[in-house]
Structures are given as C-alpha cells and as structure tokens.
Amino acid sequence: MSQYLFLTLALVSVATALLMVLSRNPVHSVLYLIATFFAIAGQYVLLNAQFLAIVHIIVYAGAIMVLFLFVLMLLNLNNATEPQKSNAWKVTGAIASGSLLLVMVGALKGSSAAVAQVAHKADVGLVQNLGRVLFTDFVVPFEIAGILFLAAMVGAVLVGKRDIKL
C-alpha cells in the first residue's frame, strides 16, 4: 500500500516539476509547482510527519506560492513577454544537470544503507515532540530565525519602497 502511494506521489511530483520547468507560461509554472508541493506534502504524511505536512502546505502553498502568483498577476507576465533561451543553452543545461544526477546516483551506488537499524518511534513527527526539541535544543537557532525574518521583512519593505534607477 505504502509503496504504491509513494510511487504515485513521486511520479506526480516529478512530472509536475518537469512541467513547471518546461511550460512557457509562468502562471502555469506556478500552478504546476503548487501541485508538486501537494505531492510532497503527501510524502510527508506518508513519512508520519503530519505537522510538517500541514506546515508545508500553509507556508508553501498558502503563502509563498500565493505571493509568486500575486507578483505574476501584478506584473501581468504572459508567455509573450518572456524571451526564450536558445536551444543550445537548453541542451547545455540538460547535459550539466544530467551529469550532476549521474554523479549523485553513482555516489549513492557506492554507499551502504546503514540507517534502518534504529528502533522506530511513532511520535517523532507529532507536534508535542517537535515543539520540545525546537524549544530546548534549538532555541538559539529559533531566535536567530526570528531575527532573520525581521531582517527579511525590513529588507523587503526597503527594496519595495526606494526608487533607485538601475
């Protein structure tokens, strides 16, 4: 059962990710990426990380992608306005990324799976457990993340406001 779910979700996410990269209309790209994110959220549920799954949906599908779509609609970009790279670029890109994939798969072949021996705890992905770890072991990074957010907010407002000519 899990295998089939995993396979289906994986195929869906890879297919929509490819469509995202290949479709010429940026709005279609955004919609395909949203579909990819839903498939990935499904993978999180499969991995018993429900809290992560719902946060993933809220953050990515609910906020970040809405922001992307909003900017696209604000700038009103259609496929007519986007210049395409030449085919040579595309072939080069495909070769480069393909060879990186080859390197990764090759490295994976050489490794041995030494992970599944750990006793499994079902409550790892639950919000109580995550909260405890986050607010004890990771409390300093957590605060720093808050400062990062503040900096990003101030930066976004500043960038959006100032009228500098390039």
Add this chain to the structure above:
Amino acid sequence: MQSLSNRSKLVVNKEMTFMERIYLPAILKGMWTTLKHFFRNVTGKTATLRYPEVKRDFAPVYRGWHVLKRDEQGRENCTACGLCAVACPAEAITMTAAEREKGEEHLYREEKYAAVYEINMLRCIFCGLCEEACPKEAIFLTDRIVPTDYVRQNFVFGKDMLVEGVEPEKRINVKVRQKHVTEKK
C-alpha cells in the same frame, strides 16, 4: 453665505478621539439601528406590501386621472370656457368649443360645450389648478392611475377617456375631492 434655514451644518475635519478611532462603538450603534428594523419587520410590520394582493390606500386628496363630470341628468357640465387651459401651468389642456344644437339638451347642460377636449397626460403635472379654476365643477382629478402605454400619441386623452359614463354604475365619485376643492376656493 448666510444660511436661510439655519439647518446647515459646518463640516469640521477634526482629529478623531480614541473612542471614535476604534470604530467599534459606532459600528455597534449602527448595528443596533438595523437590528431594531429587523425585529420590527419580523413581527410583521413591514413597510412594504405584497403589491398585487395587497394594495395601499390612496390619500383622500390624491390627484390622478382627470374626469369630466356630468350632472344628475347625465349632461356634461363643461362649457368650454377655457379657464382650465389658462390656469394650467403645464399647457396640457386644449379644447374646441361648439354651440349646442336643438335636440342636444339632454347631452350638454349649457348652450356651449367642448367639441374637443384634450389633456396631454405627459405634460400634465397633476397640480389640480384646473379644478380650482373651473366655475362649473366640471373637471376633477380622481384617484385613478393613468395607464401606461408604449406610444406618446396615446397619452393625449380625448373626451372618450375623460368624460364619465351616463349610467349610474359608470359615474365616478368625486365627493371628497369636490369638498376639498370647494374649501380651498
């Protein structure tokens, strides 16, 4: 400019107080007003009527479609003196006078009558000055609503639309209106 009615209010763009700036008191006040209306209407006292089934009463002095009266013997009161046309501020009334012939005594009360009497209902403003001007109590405004039409020509009402019928059941009761006009005179 000096205000004549002393009802005008000067608009002041003053700083809002804290209570005004949180808006909630004003919102609650407005919602209380609408809620009062809601309950008044739920208990059945709607201002609106279910029109074709329920009709609103006319005011006793309502001014609608004109009628040219006949007397008790069924003779037309109008003598085509033209005072109504003179009084009309909208120039809606025209008429052509004619002499009464022998044998027409049962039709017209006096020696002169209106051969043609037309009121343009599109021009008429239903002010009632014609009935005040009439010395013979011949024209009255009634509580009948002028029917609608698609063609302008059809709103020029001739005598066929204005003079009441001879038969008692076709007579139009203008008692209240008559009293009102006489008092005004």
Add this chain to the structure above:
Amino acid sequence: MSALLLFISAVIIEKTALVLVMFLITLGIAAYSTYGERKVAAFLQDRLGPDRAGPWGILQPLADGAKMFTKEDFIPKDSNKWLFILGPGAFIFVALMTSAVIPWGTYFTGFGLNVDLQVADVNIGILYVMGFVSLGVYGIMIGGWASNNKYSLFGAIRASSQMISYELAMGLSIISVILITGTLSLRGIADGQAGTWLGFIPQWNVFLQPLGFIIFFVCALAETNRAPFDLPECETELVGGYHTEYSAMKLGSFLFAEYINMFISSAVISTVYFGGYNFPGIDPSWLWGLMGPVVIFAKTFFFIFVFMWIRWTLPRFRYDQLMHLGWKSLIPLSILNMLLTGAGILCLG
C-alpha cells in the same frame, strides 16, 4: 485478521456516511443561507424579500438552483479554458474540505451504534483549518486570471493580497487561544470549554480572549470576502470582480462556496471561542448524542446571522483602508494580545 478487516470496513462505512451527511447538510445550509441572506437583508431594509416560491418563499433556493443550472454556460473566447473551469471547482472543493476536522458533537449512540461526530480528529486540527482557508484564494486567483478580463484580474489580485494580510492576524489570534488551551485539536479545544465559572458564566474562550475574538472575527469576515471586506467582488468598482465572466453553475459554485465558507467559519468561531457543542446546563450526549450538534448548529446559525447583519449594515472599506486596518491595526493588536496572554499564563500559572 477478518475481525480487523471487519473493523476497518466498519470504520470506513461510518466515516463515509458521516462525510456524506456532512456534505448534504453543508450544501443544504449553503443553499438556505442564500435565502436567509435575502430575507435578512429585506427585513433589515424594511422590505419583504423573496416570498413567491412556496409559502414565505422557502422554495426560493430550488428556483435559484434551477435557474443556475439551465442558464447558458458561457466560456469567453480568449480565456484559458481549463483554468477557467478549474477555478470555481477548486474554490468549492477547498471550501467543502475544511469541515472535516470540526467536531459537531461527542458521540452518536443510537440504534446500537457509537459514531464519532467528527470526520477526522486530527491532532493539529486548527492548523488544518488554517491551511485550507489559505488555499481558498487559489480558486479565486485562477478563475480571475483565466477569465482574461481586467476586472477579474483586479479582483483576483485584491483577493490574494487581502487574504495574505488577514491570515497573519488570524493566525496570531489563534496562537493566543492555543496558549490557553494547550492543544491544536479542535475536539480538545471544544472539550476544554465545558463547565462554568461561578455556576453561570460558561467557560468559553471568548471571555478569556475578547480582543482575540474580535480580531479573529474581523479576519474571518475578510477571509470569506464578506462585506465590509468584499473588495474582490465589489460591484461598484469591479463589476463582479473575479466572477465577472462567469455564468450559470460556474458562477453558482463561486457564490455557493462563499456561503459554505461563511458556514464553516461560523462553525470554527463557535468551536474555538464559544465552546463548540458545550452549553451550560445542556449535556451534549442527550438525545442519543444529538444535543451536541443542536447546540453547535444553533451557535453557527447565530454567527451566520451576524455575518449577514454586518453585511447589510456597514459600508465597504476603501482598499487602502483595508490594508491599513490589516497591517497597522490588527497585526500589532494581535501581537499585543499574544504577549498579554503569555504574560497572564506566566503569572497565573
């Protein structure tokens, strides 16, 4: 093994039945909300409202539905056809999904059955609601963009920025509730509000979180695109906003989903702030456990009425006022509320 299979199939049948019942109830309530809205609007404005279809016009939703289904279904020539169809579909789908985690009562215990009156007791139910509420905007954005009409596009853009702005304040005010209740499960939040203080004040979160409730309520109005926050579809400026180009049942699904959203957010408000299926002096397990649904539906209907009451009382905001209210008033206030709640918990234990 077969016993386990039997158990699993029983659970599946039970949940399917519950989902179907909830689906039908939601659609019925949404249909009759349209009638209720028109009646309430009429009464607030000294009118009679629809009264021709059936006694007091109670068959009006059927007449409206028949009209919606039989009108010409029009797809603009230069629109993006698939996305044009996907928009209303996504909107109504997301609206219907949200009701899955709301506890409508404790347990139904009649006819030898023991049915949990909640489709799924997710331990992060309130986050699930937030997630699906934030997805609701996609239907509007896709539909508005695919129409290839500048008014629709404006409506879509307005909807998205409004949703993003008000979601923040909504989430922050919910965090204060979570601080008090200590759980993310809606069943847990509802159960935590049983009982009374001093014997007559119900232990509802609204008495602990009055400011949070007001913020949440304002944000719920904005998230459901209800007046005075109905800028994405405001008739006076944008014709019909994102649904300008829609007709027939596609328009119907947009309008329908709006009423479903209103119903769901009323239910969430009653659950989070007004004790859900709890009411002092009433045990939710009475009447084979159907007393719980009766109580929560009564609260929900009250809030649906308040939504309508507000719509027909208040004028619409201007767009910059909307953004000012969201970013400069509600978000600082909700952060303040959160800090006060935290301080209160720290001091009082």
Add this chain to the structure above:
Amino acid sequence: MLETIQQIPIEHYVLYSSVLFIIGIFGVLTRRNAIVVLMCVELMLNAVNLLLAAFSTYLSDAQGQIMVFFIMVVAAAEAAVGLGILVMIYRNTKSTDISLLDKLKN
C-alpha cells in the same frame, strides 16, 4: 504509517529527492524569467526538505524535521526579499529577464 519505512528503502527517497533537485537545477540553468528561476530554487529547497524529513523518520530523530522548519524560514524570507527585488527590477527595466541584468559586466 509504520509500514512506510519497512517497505520503502531509504535509497528511494534519496534518489527521488535528487531527481527533484536536478529538475530544479535544470530550470535555473535554462529559464530566463527571474520568477521561474526563483521557483526552481524553491523546488530545490523542497527536495532537500524531503530528504531531511525522510532521514528524520528513518532515524527516529526529530532534529531533521527541525532543520526542515529552518529551511522553510529561509525559503519564506528568500521569497519575500527576492520578489521585492524582482518587482523593483520590473519597475526599472519593464522586464523580468535575468539576462538583461548584466550591467556590472563592463
């Protein structure tokens, strides 16, 4: 979902997320629209997230999922600032084509 880790070897997750990552890289290399490039970066971050979550579950260690949260924080900040910059670029050049932004070359 205990059966997940019994039935699916961890290598599948590694392979799967590297494919997603490669698709992201391919997009970054071949697309010229800056918004799509940003989206591809988001996809790459997600591939890493998925891998972290998978390892966290397989090792029964919550730290991996905590790392995912931090990556989400970075992604959200990046999206906000990146889109802000993009809107500014669009205002000045009336285009989101990244190949126009090579003014620093000479």
